[in-house]
Amino acid sequence: MTPPRTGDLGPLQDGSRAVIIGGGPGGAAAAIALINEAAALGRQIEVVIVEGKQFGDDLHHNQCAGVLSPPIVELLEDQLKLPFPYHLQRSLISGYTLHANGSTIQLDGGTDTSIALRRVQFDAFMLASASQRGARVVPARVTGLEMHADSIVIYTENAPLKADVVVGAFGMDEGTAAFFTELTRYKPPPALSSIVTKYHPGENAMQKFGGRIHAFLPKDARVEFGAITPKGNHLTINIAGIGVTSPLMDNFLHSTDVQTALTGFENAGRYDPLDLRYFKGRFPRGLARHYTGDRYIMVGDAAGLVRAFKGKGINSAIQTGVRAARVIMRDGISASAFGQYHTANRDITGDLPYGQAMRLLTISAARINLMRAVLKAANHDERLRRALYDAVSAHRAYNQVVMDILSPGSVKALIRAFLSYFSFDHD
Numbered sequence: 001m002t003p004p005r006t007g008d009l010g011p012l013q014d015g016s017r018a019v020i021i022g023g024g025p026g027g028a029a030a031a032i033a034l035i036n037e038a039a040a041l042g043r044q045i046e047v048v049i050v051e052g053k054q055f056g057d058d059l060h061h062n063q064c065a066g067v068l069s070p071p072i073v074e075l076l077e078d079q080l081k082l083p084f085p086y087h088l089q090r091s092l093i094s095g096y097t098l099h100a101n102g103s104t105i106q107l108d109g110g111t112d113t114s115i116a117l118r119r120v121q122f123d124a125f126m127l128a129s130a131s132q133r134g135a136r137v138v139p140a141r142v143t144g145l146e147m148h149a150d151s152i153v154i155y156t157e158n159a160p161l162k163a164d165v166v167v168g169a170f171g172m173d174e175g176t177a178a179f180f181t182e183l184t185r186y187k188p189p190p191a192l193s194s195i196v197t198k199y200h201p202g203e204n205a206m207q208k209f210g211g212r213i214h215a216f217l218p219k220d221a222r223v224e225f226g227a228i229t230p231k232g233n234h235l236t237i238n239i240a241g242i243g244v245t246s247p248l249m250d251n252f253l254h255s256t257d258v259q260t261a262l263t264g265f266e267n268a269g270r271y272d273p274l275d276l277r278y279f280k281g282r283f284p285r286g287l288a289r290h291y292t293g294d295r296y297i298m299v300g301d302a303a304g305l306v307r308a309f310k311g312k313g314i315n316s317a318i319q320t321g322v323r324a325a326r327v328i329m330r331d332g333i334s335a336s337a338f339g340q341y342h343t344a345n346r347d348i349t350g351d352l353p354y355g356q357a358m359r360l361l362t363i364s365a366a367r368i369n370l371m372r373a374v375l376k377a378a379n380h381d382e383r384l385r386r387a388l389y390d391a392v393s394a395h396r397a398y399n400q401v402v403m404d405i406l407s408p409g410s411v412k413a414l415i416r417a418f419l420s421y422f423s424f425d426h427d
């Protein structure tokens with residue numbers, strides 16, 4: 001049942017209440033931005049975050065690899081007025097090593113370093129910051145919704161809440177998405193599964209591994225990509241694909257490419273008995289449908305507002321949280337006011353077709369062994385190497401990556417590599 005429209009769907013005014021479902025980066029950013037916007041406009045509003053997990057004390061695990069990429073510092077400091085939590089940093093990511101079809105290439109981006117940290121600690125920091133700025137945090141799960149012409153009722157494991165507007169920041173939680181699909185035309189984004197594990201190879205092996213993320217494009221059609229990320233005293237290892245399973249992770253861990261990247265692998269479990277337990281997570285791989293409507297707006301993963309192929313989901317969640325808050329405070333909370341949100345997110349949505357094309361091309365090339373030739377070409381062409389770096393690191397938009405790949409120099413280098421590949425010169 002779609003709620004009936006009312007006339008009073010303008011920007012939030014004194015005494016209004018916004019309830020945010022989910023206190024991950026998208027929800028916490030939306031809360032802080034709502035509070036900042038309200039203060040700038042001289043309005044008194046109430047912001048409530050309902051979050052079911054406890055991020056402190058290791059009670060809940062987060063599958064995320066916790067790599068924060070540029071411009072994360074500017075996002076926090078300029079857009080949220082929040083000092084970046086450098087004290088949480090575990091490793092600095094200096095570059096990437098891409099493995100595909102038995103070949104390897106080093107990809108470096110100069111000063112574009114990323115920061116690896118423990119995701120639960122980052123979430124705890126963001127939620128505490130929202131609370132310090134005046135958001136009320138309700139430690140409970142949302143268990144149901146009612147949509148009315150003049151309000152939304154949010155049922156929780158704690159007391160129920162009534163809101164003028166709801167921000168859906170519940171990530172890929174299928175149960176919460178179902179509350180919206182029952183009441184609105186919202187359809188959650190299509191998903192990619194991921195299996196994640198940790199491995200403590202010991203201090204010396206960690207030093208030897210260094211500050212590079214190793215990214216893998218396996219030949220197995222069921223695995224779209226894999227990655228090994230250094231996180232201070234351990235490595236986070238993950239694979240992703242539409243239906244990845246634990247046997248596929250076993251195969252990945254024992255593949256030659258991974259064994260080559262992992263020195264001292266035989267020591268697994270010696271430094272931490274909980275090593276190599278598998279966790280499962282999900283990424284969006286496309287946009288959600290109807291992720292805005294009268295009195296509700298989704299941000300981050302719940303909206304599928306992320307890059308098509310490779311990551312930066314935390315940045316997108318924060319960015320879209322800030323944009324949702326601006327529209328709520330300046331334009332209104334109706335389906336038509338949220339048109340401004342769709343306009344503001346065109347940098348993400350406009351780049352999706354390019355990302356999806358790159359995703360298909362890369363996966364297909366890896367499956368038919370062509371990535372070997374692509375890496376060979378990139379070794380001889382700076383622009384192609386830069387394009388691969390940008391695609392793997394997610395530092396630039398995919399349309400720019402595609403332009404670099406289609407530049408005359410890169411096309412020439414690719415043709416040369418393909419010709420030598422097909423004449424069986426596979427060096």
Ligand SMILES: Cc1cc2nc3c(=O)[nH]c(=O)nc-3n(C[C@H](O)[C@H](O)[C@H](O)COP(=O)(O)OP(=O)(O)OC[C@H]3O[C@@H](n4cnc5c(N)ncnc54)[C@H](O)[C@@H]3O)c2cc1C
Nearest residue numbers: 022024026052065066067141142171281300301313314317
């Ligand atoms: C394996 C893996 C690795 C990743 N690595 C990276 C990376 O290195 N860098 C990066 O930028 N991104 C990474 N991502 C993506 C990133 O995790 C997400 O894009 C990001 O967390 C999205 O933020 P969000 O706020 O939209 O949702 P989430 O972070 O998922 O937050 C949603 C919150 O809502 C809460 N919630 C859900 N339902 C309810 C309910 N009913 N009641 C109360 N609370 C509820 C949840 O408990 C959760 O805390 C990774 C993802 C996966 C799966």
